[in-house]
Amino acid sequence: MSERPSVVTRFAPSPTGSLHIGGARTALFNFLYARHTGGSFLLRVEDTDRERSTPDAVKAIFDGLNWLGLTSDAEPVFQFSRVDRHREAVQQMFDKGRAYRCFMTVEELEVEREKARAEGRAIRSVWRDRDPAEGGNKPFVVRFKGPLEGETVVDDLVKGPVRFHNKELDDLVLLRSDGTPTYNLAVVVDDHDMGVTHIIRGDDHLNNAARQSLLYQALDFPLPAFGHIPLIHGPDGAKLSKRHGAQAVAEFADMGYLPEAMRNYLARLGWGHGDDEIFSDAQAVAWFDVADVVKAPARLDWAKLNHINNHYLRLADDARLAELTLKVHRSREVHLPADAVERLVAIIPLVKEGAKTIPELADLTIFALKHRPLALDAKTQQVLSDPETHGRMVRLAEALTGADIWNPPALEAFLKEFAAQEGVGLGKIGPGLRGILSGGAAAPDLASCLTALGRDESLGRLKDALFKA
RNA sequence: GGUCCCUUCGUCUAUCGGUUAGGACACUAGAUUUUCAAUCUAGGAAGAGGGGUUCGACUCCCCUAGGGACUACCA
Numbered sequence: 016m017s018e019r020p021s022v023v024t025r026f027a028p029s030p031t032g033s034l035h036i037g038g039a040r041t042a043l044f045n046f047l048y049a050r051h052t053g054g055s056f057l058l059r060v061e062d063t064d065r066e067r068s069t070p071d072a073v074k075a076i077f078d079g080l081n082w083l084g085l086t087s088d089a090e091p092v093f094q095f096s097r098v099d100r101h102r103e104a105v106q107q108m109f110d111k112g113r114a115y116r117c118f119m120t121v122e123e124l125e126v127e128r129e130k131a132r133a134e135g136r137a138i139r140s141v142w143r144d145r146d147p148a149e150g151g152n153k154p155f156v157v158r159f160k161g162p163l164e165g166e167t168v169v170d171d172l173v174k175g176p177v178r179f180h181n182k183e184l185d186d187l188v189l190l191r192s193d194g195t196p197t198y199n200l201a202v203v204v205d206d207h208d209m210g211v212t213h214i215i216r217g218d219d220h221l222n223n224a225a226r227q228s229l230l231y232q233a234l235d236f237p238l239p240a241f242g243h244i245p246l247i248h249g250p251d252g253a254k255l256s257k258r259h260g261a262q263a264v265a266e267f268a269d270m271g272y273l274p275e276a277m278r279n280y281l282a283r284l285g286w287g288h289g290d291d292e293i294f295s296d297a298q299a300v301a302w303f304d305v306a307d308v309v310k311a312p313a314r315l316d317w318a319k320l321n322h323i324n325n326h327y328l329r330l331a332d333d334a335r336l337a338e339l340t341l342k343v344h345r346s347r348e349v350h351l352p353a354d355a356v357e358r359l360v361a362i363i364p365l366v367k368e369g370a371k372t373i374p375e376l377a378d379l380t381i382f383a384l385k386h387r388p389l390a391l392d393a394k395t396q397q398v399l400s401d402p403e404t405h406g407r408m409v410r411l412a413e414a415l416t417g418a419d420i421w422n423p424p425a426l427e428a429f430l431k432e433f434a435a436q437e438g439v440g441l442g443k444i445g446p447g448l449r450g451i452l453s454g455g456a457a458a459p460d461l462a463s464c465l466t467a468l469g470r471d472e473s474l475g476r477l478k479d480a481l482f483k484a
Numbered sequence: 485g486g487u488c489c490c491u492u493c494g495u496c497u498a499u500c501g502g503u504u505a506g507g508a509c510a511c512u513a514g515a516u517u518u519u520c521a522a523u524c525u526a527g528g529a530a531g532a533g534g535g536g537u538u539c540g541a542c543u544c545c546c547c548u549a550g551g552g553a554c555u556a557c558c559a
Contacts, residue, residue: 028559029558031558031559064559066558121557124557128555132485132555135486135487137486137487138555156557174488174489174490179488180487183486183487183488185555188557190557191557192557193557197556197558198558218489218552219552219554219559220553220554220559221553222487222489222553222555223554223559225487243489245490245552246552248551248552250495252552254552280496283497284496284497285497286497287496288498289498289507290497290498290506290507291507291508292496292497309496309497310489310490310491311490311551311552312490312551312552313495313496313497314495314496316495316509318509318510319510321509322508322509322510368521368522369521370521375521379521430518440518441517441518442517442518443518444518446518446519448518457520459519459521460518461518
């Protein structure tokens with residue numbers, strides 16, 4: 016039937032730091048496009064720079080991708096392990112007269128660089144047409160012998176056709192003087208060998224795409240499709256950096272954002288499907304196409320991320336949120352009761368609509384984890400110091416003791432009824448009761464508070480506050 | 485400096501020659517109210533500027549301005 020090879024995309028980070036959200040979005044787009052087309056998504060670690068690549072960075076990147084659920088369909092390829100293959104490719108180019116040894120010293124290179132810039136052209140080595148024997152035993156790099164005329168067109172999936180004059184494209188270093196392959200050579204050979212059909216990456220590589228296209232031609236490799244997506248900027252429009260709050264996906268995780276929320280937000284940043292704002296992973300897969308990616312860079316918008324995270328917090332399983340929230344309480348060194356998890360599972364569904372992140376969920380649940388007797392805040396103490404209010408609270412506690420109505424609607428009705436009996440509005444009861452139950456911390460509505468705390472804990476807190484000493 | 489990319493409300497975006505330029509977040513006002521939220525209703529808010537092409541441009545072309553990437557023996 017169809018002879019068209021299936022789509023293969025890849026994410027190819029260099030392990031020199033953490034996984035940034037820009038990279039994460041690139042990975043996401045590659046992942047979505049692969050899933051959308053029924054193809055596969057691969058991972059390659061570009062570790063040819065031995066100086067800067069670290070195992071910690073590799074781990075950080077893998078952790079980030081796993082957290083986001085962007086797992087590759089095959090074992091990750093480590094680029095450095097493929098040096099022999101890279102050298103082999105260079106040999107092929109030598110055989111075809113498409114590569115040459117360049118014995119320029121760094122000083123000579125510097126002079127040529129200046130000259131080329133002044134003349135408005137790309138760097139060319141005098142060794143292009145010289146006999147390598149003249150170089151003797153001096154150190155050399157291997158350069159690509161690029162075409163001097165004509166043009167190279169990168170038919171980009173998102174930017175459209177982009178034309179480059181070949182004379183503007185310099186003779187790339189293929190092999191360094193120590194014999195190791197450079198990035199431009201390695202990507203081309205690896206993408207070809209891995210069967211990559213669609214290269215979706217940041218548009219900081221758009222210029223490289225032209226140079227790499229030349230390498231594909233020289234190697235007789237079929238040209239893949241390119242899709243260069245814009246970078247993500249900070250809220251002020253400048254390149255995203257530390258001062259914008261966060262850039263590593265691990266930081267977003269620590270700040271209490273859910274991976275599914277990040278996926279939705281990141282997908283919507285620089286790509287859209289009509290008016291759809293919130294959508295499932297399945298919908299993203301069904302709808303995504305690189306061709307629909309927006310051409311202009313997008314800015315990170317914390318408010319919108321918060322909004323989306325709030326949405327997914329509402330959908331999330333309460334036990335899962337309880338675990339996440341518990342971690343935050345632990346990190347805050349809260350003295351936790353033995354049944355903390357149970358308490359959290361009970362209270363989270365009542366407060367999560369008001370939370371944007373996990374730390375906020377911690378703020379909203381701390382009242383339920385307090386140990387009796389609670390320390391009451393100044394405001395509550397003041398409210399209770401009023402004899403009338405104090406008396407009313409005592410009557411409420413007594414009435415509550417006799418009632419067997421521990422569910423929100425019944426308790427709500429009960430409180431209203433009690434207020435009516437007392438001849439006052441809820442405003443005369445709410446602040447005091449709330450303060451007693453929460454100690455002054457944020458808490459949901461009263462009926463929910465009572466329900467979540469449970470009869471014993473609720474009555475206990477009332478007793479502590481009203482009958483102490 | 486050179487090459488290349490980009491430019492619709494504050495932000496993310498829809499529009500693919502004919503719309504009162506739509507939606508979302510944010511914001512403002514009101515409603516609700518026992519805290520903080522949440523929720524509901526209403527509202528303000530955009531085609532960088534200038535030339536063309538066309539009966540008709542946000543949409544196509546050119547110029548200008550602004551932003552960005554690349555210009556490494558980094559990736």
